[in-house]
Amino acid sequence: MKNKLFLLFLSLSFVCNAQTKDKIDTAKLFQELTDKACSCIDSIPTYNRTKDSITANISSCIDDKVGAYQIAEKFANLDLSNPTGEKKEINVTLNLDKNSKEYQDIYYKMEKYLMDNCSVLKDKVAANNLVNNNSMSSNKEALDYYDLAIEETKKENYKGAIEYYKKAVKVDPNFAFTYDNMGICYRRLEQYDLALESYEKSLKIDPNGLMPLQNIAVVYSYKKEYQKAVKTYEKIAKIEPNNPEVFYGIGQMYALHLNDTEKGLDNMCKAYNLYVEQKSPYRTDAEKLIQMIYADMKKNGKEEKFNEILKANHISSN
Structure with missing residues (x-):
């Protein structure tokens, strides 16, 4: 209806008031x-x-x-x-x-x-702070080190933050959020292999952890290992099939790095629809990438295919 x-x-x-126009x-x-x-x-x-x-x-x-x-x-x-x-x-x-x-x-x-x-x-x-069994620690000393690390991260002192995170996991080796945040610090320092190592340790504690999986995909894209990034996004899809970040990430890899604009567009359209459905402001990012893909496909004489893919995803070309 x-x-x-x-x-x-x-x-x-x-x-x-006379003679005025507010x-x-x-x-x-x-x-x-x-x-x-x-x-x-x-x-x-x-x-x-x-x-x-x-x-x-x-x-x-x-x-x-x-x-x-x-x-x-x-x-x-x-x-x-x-x-x-x-x-x-x-x-x-x-x-x-x-x-x-x-x-x-x-x-x-x-x-x-x-x-x-x-x-x-x-x-x-x-933000991806959904707490699972081992996400946080109940050990006060570990939590104190974690809080100190967060403060150093806010100051962009990533090396200092990593030292506190290391102390936190030494006290509580199952403190998953610590490995997640340590990985982010390593990534910002462009120490990508150490970042991956941290995320993998988090996944050993919680195999379905979305935060480490999403960050692993990002690290692979920084390392220019785009197929590995796609595989990681596909793992996330098995846990959260309606996660728009999955389709956005895969769309990015294909459209910008793997020279497959059609597959990139199809995934970006799926991301766009999910963003709209979930009222996510990231809709605007998906829209910008769709426009970029359009410019590329038009230049290569694939405008008709572009419209066909949009139509299949129930999106108006306007």
Whole structure:
């Protein structure tokens, strides 16, 4: 059944100052509203939460600001001058249906701005702090070393952080999050083999750990071992078949590194659809890569194939 359009009619009666036309600075208001959405996103907790619940909270932060901007945009186009001083009635129609083009255009505009300007957004979406049996430690000494390592990481002192992580796992060898974070530090130091070694130790403790698997795929891409990266993403798919990061990662490998734009596009379309379904702001990243693939396929006379793949994934070429 098609969703009905819900229209809100606002009938406002007011007396305007004579010979004036009030102006609303929509650009300034847009920035103020998205900055507030960013603050809302910053307050979202991520510890031991699924990605779906986190992205739902992010979407709510943006949703709350869309209606306010719609109202402002409508009034910005109204002539509020009233030289006669008489009561003036103005009717404003707002389409608040979240599936409407009007609503989605503003939502996606805000989402894109936040992806480019709200650094905490990507941190929240990338958070993978779902706790399993051995993710965290119950040993106070190990936890103290872990906390010290986190502080050093925040200061980008990755070597110092690694030393504290090593002390933490010496106290508690089954502290999986320590190996995960140690691997990230090694990766940032471009010590990729040591990063892989850390992630593998984490997987021995928790074979289904998504954080180490996702990071192993990233490390393989840095090492230019793209087929190994694809294989790792395929392992993640067996654990989380609807994880859009799987299709995004595979799409990247094929489109940008393995010279197979068709397979890359098909996977990127699947990622895009899942991002949209899950209201993930990473939709914009998938969209950018699809546009890049289009430019490449068009240059090579494959525009028809591009449209065919989009159609198979129920995506409009517009």
